[in-house]
Amino acid sequence: MTDAPPPLLDVRGLTAAFGRAAPVVRDISFHVAPGEAVGFVGESGSGKSVTARAVLRLAPEGSPLVWGGQILYGGQDLLRLDEHAMRGIRGRRIAMVFQDPMSSLNPVMTVGAQIDDMLMQHMGLSRRAARRRTVDLLGLVGIRDPAMRADDHPHQFSGGMRQRVLIAIAVSCEPDLLIADEPTTALDVTVQAQILRLLMRLRRELGMALMLISHDFGVIAGMVERVHVMQGGEIVETGDVDALFAAPRHPYTRALLDAVPRLDARR
Amino acid sequence: MSAPLLRVRDLCVSFPARRGRAPVRAVDQVSFDIAPGQTLGLVGESGSGKTTTGRAILQLQAASSGSVQLLGRELTAMSGRDLRAMRRHMQFVLQNPYSSLHPRMTVANTLAEPLAVHRSVPRHAIPERVAELMTLVGMDPAVVNRYPHEFSGGQRQRIVIARALAVNPDFVVCDEPVSALDVRTQAQIVDLLQHLQARLGLSYLFIAHDLAVVRAVAHRVAVMYGGRIVELGNAAQVYENPAHPYTRNLLDAVPVVDPARQRALLAEAAADPDFRGREGEPGPCVFGTDHAATATAHWHDIAPGHGVSCRFWPPGAAPDSR
Numbered sequence: 001m002t003d004a005p006p007p008l009l010d011v012r013g014l015t016a017a018f019g020r021a022a023p024v025v026r027d028i029s030f031h032v033a034p035g036e037a038v039g040f041v042g043e044s045g046s047g048k049s050v051t052a053r054a055v056l057r058l059a060p061e062g063s064p065l066v067w068g069g070q071i072l073y074g075g076q077d078l079l080r081l082d083e084h085a086m087r088g089i090r091g092r093r094i095a096m097v098f099q100d101p102m103s104s105l106n107p108v109m110t111v112g113a114q115i116d117d118m119l120m121q122h123m124g125l126s127r128r129a130a131r132r133r134t135v136d137l138l139g140l141v142g143i144r145d146p147a148m149r150a151d152d153h154p155h156q157f158s159g160g161m162r163q164r165v166l167i168a169i170a171v172s173c174e175p176d177l178l179i180a181d182e183p184t185t186a187l188d189v190t191v192q193a194q195i196l197r198l199l200m201r202l203r204r205e206l207g208m209a210l211m212l213i214s215h216d217f218g219v220i221a222g223m224v225e226r227v228h229v230m231q232g233g234e235i236v237e238t239g240d241v242d243a244l245f246a247a248p249r250h251p252y253t254r255a256l257l258d259a260v261p262r263l264d265a266r267r
Numbered sequence: 268m269s270a271p272l273l274r275v276r277d278l279c280v281s282f283p284a285r286r287g288r289a290p291v292r293a294v295d296q297v298s299f300d301i302a303p304g305q306t307l308g309l310v311g312e313s314g315s316g317k318t319t320t321g322r323a324i325l326q327l328q329a330a331s332s333g334s335v336q337l338l339g340r341e342l343t344a345m346s347g348r349d350l351r352a353m354r355r356h357m358q359f360v361l362q363n364p365y366s367s368l369h370p371r372m373t374v375a376n377t378l379a380e381p382l383a384v385h386r387s388v389p390r391h392a393i394p395e396r397v398a399e400l401m402t403l404v405g406m407d408p409a410v411v412n413r414y415p416h417e418f419s420g421g422q423r424q425r426i427v428i429a430r431a432l433a434v435n436p437d438f439v440v441c442d443e444p445v446s447a448l449d450v451r452t453q454a455q456i457v458d459l460l461q462h463l464q465a466r467l468g469l470s471y472l473f474i475a476h477d478l479a480v481v482r483a484v485a486h487r488v489a490v491m492y493g494g495r496i497v498e499l500g501n502a503a504q505v506y507e508n509p510a511h512p513y514t515r516n517l518l519d520a521v522p523v524v525d526p527a528r529q530r531a532l533l534a535e536a537a538a539d540p541d542f543r544g545r546e547g548e549p550g551p552c553v554f555g556t557d558h559a560a561t562a563t564a565h566w567h568d569i570a571p572g573h574g575v576s577c578r579f580w581p582p583g584a585a586p587d588s589r
């Protein structure tokens with residue numbers, strides 16, 4: 001295995017705790033190769049979102065989060081980078097789609113202006129070029145009549161439309177790695193399929209790597225090469241997606257797979 | 268059949284026009300009934316008007332026209348005072364268990380608030396009712412002095428449900444009540460909602476995009492597209508015999524927990540779907556021009572209790588050009 005490419009992201013012994021409380025993520029290690037897609041599944045509270053946020057060193061608002069271990073990205077340890085250098089990575093090289101769309105959008109700015117700002121800041125586009133790109137991006141994530149809807153405020157969008165805006169913002173800078181935390185939970189299955197296809201295409205065309213967090217096993221099944229199952233802040237099973245779904249080894253993984261609701265489960 | 272608990276007829280909601288454009292018609296001539304103790308599942312495209320329909324029924328959003336009757340009383344024309352009294356009968360359970368609870372209010376205060384507002388029980392009896400509500404939703408009454416962030420997503424959703432039930436409603440709109448939850452927690456909350464329905468005779472409007480969950484809870488199912496109901500029927504009719512092309516699209520797009528099949532399914536999904544057109548306005552429908560534009564004119568009853576709005580019905584027939 002000497003010719004395996006060095007990982008883009010190499011997380012070693014990551015631990016995360018809120019203040020002085022017991023750690024909620026304990027000694028986890030995983031890696032993501034360039035262009036690779038890895039999935040994270042597990043019950044609510046198992047530490048998926050905290051893990052995702054740790055990679056970008058983003059604590060939830062008002063919650064002091066402390067980290068230990070190493071997060072190696074392009075050979076440097078992100079946990080040791082100063083905040084200025086970290087800002088160059090966030091949103092530009094590694095982008096994230098957060099779980100809660102409303103709290104990550106600015107309620108008093110139009111949706112379009114928020115995407116314009118990102119593009120001007122990170123891609124150095126002029127205001128006019130940024131707006132053209134913004135309209136393209138909104139169309140790409142399936143917002144109808146994007147030129148007009150760019151002038152809406154977030155509260156004028158449905159839940160699913162807001163979630164799509166976050167995806168548009170995240171992919172706007174063509175990141176090397178996209179961390180998507182439950183990116184399609186608010187979407188109907190046909191729009192979900194379009195978004196998943198879009199993510200696949202970005203992987204193919206930009207060589208973008210993907211860290212996908214979802215409690216929907218169907219979504220994970222079609223999107224990633226490897227899966228990590230989290231329970232109580234630890235990774236309890238890791239495997240190739242086909243093997244893990246065909247023959248889960250950990251009882252917890254089996255229990256989760258058994259709980260997936262089926263279409264024919266009538267009342 | 269008994270009189271419906273909720274009767275919605277030709278409900279329309281428009282949002283004001285922007286910069287010289289036509290108003291957005293988010294809900295367009297929506298009609299359905301919900302019987303006592305039954306659940307209507309509402310599924311459909313993101314942005315198709317499901318939440319707006321729920322809000323308009325609860326009079327949290329003004330309807331531009333149409334009728335909403337709960338327990339035989341017309342809500343749309345009601346005075347503020349009468350409406351406040353009716354609010355006791357209808358409640359809302361929202362999608363996001365993280366933002367729908369006030370972060371600085373204890374569970375006890377969260378549950379006591381509606382009891383005090385509606386004077387449902389005498390002030391001294393509130394703590395007892397709060398404890399009873401906690402037990403009802405399967406939580407330990409001993410934790411009532413904690414704050415929302417101390418609970419898991421599933422526990423928070425139980426508290427949100429307890430708050431909705433505090434005033435003993437007859438009808439609850441559940442807007443994506445489980446979509447933020449993992450599968451095992453989802454199953455627990457769905458069980459809880461069904462248990463409460465059986466025990467208290469509640470009726471639900473259950474809005475969700477997870478078709479398997481809707482299959483498990485709904486007696487009847489309505490499918491929305493572009494502000495309109497395009498198909499309505501008993502759950503078995505809609506799932507086993509979908510008539511509208513959009514309904515079939517939805518059912519075909521449900522992800523499967525089998526990596527090889529799911530990859531193939533995604534690869535087959537429409538490569539570049541036609542997303543043009545204006546949300547909430549008629550067409551262009553991916554199934555043919557003006558498909559939605561003429562919805563009412565093209566409503567077909569295809570079996571008792573099962574109808575579809577489609578100008579290509581029956582399949583194979585020349586498009587109906589009425």
Ligand SMILES: Nc1ncnc2c1ncn2[C@@H]1O[C@H](COP(=O)(O)OP(=O)(O)OP(=O)(O)O)[C@@H](O)[C@H]1O
Nearest residue numbers: 156158159160282293313314315316317318319546
């Ligand atoms: N306050 C508002 N002002 C203007 N337009 C609005 C407002 N609220 C909703 N809309 C528009 O009404 C339409 C229907 O929105 P609604 O929230 O009902 O969709 P939904 O079916 O619940 O979608 P989702 O599944 O994504 O939650 C959308 O086009 C939306 O942008």
Ligand SMILES: Nc1ncnc2c1ncn2[C@@H]1O[C@H](COP(=O)(O)OP(=O)(O)O)[C@@H](O)[C@H]1O
Nearest residue numbers: 018024043044045046047048049050051060063
């Ligand atoms: N802002 C916060 N303050 C304190 N604890 C938190 C906060 N956010 C999450 N936690 C705790 O961290 C753990 C992991 O949460 P999270 O990563 O959000 O789980 P998941 O995304 O897997 O559902 C849980 O025990 C949760 O209660």
Ligand SMILES: [Mg+2]
Nearest residue numbers: 048049099181
């Ligand atoms: Mg999470």
Ligand SMILES: [Mg+2]
Nearest residue numbers: 158159317318
């Ligand atoms: Mg909605």
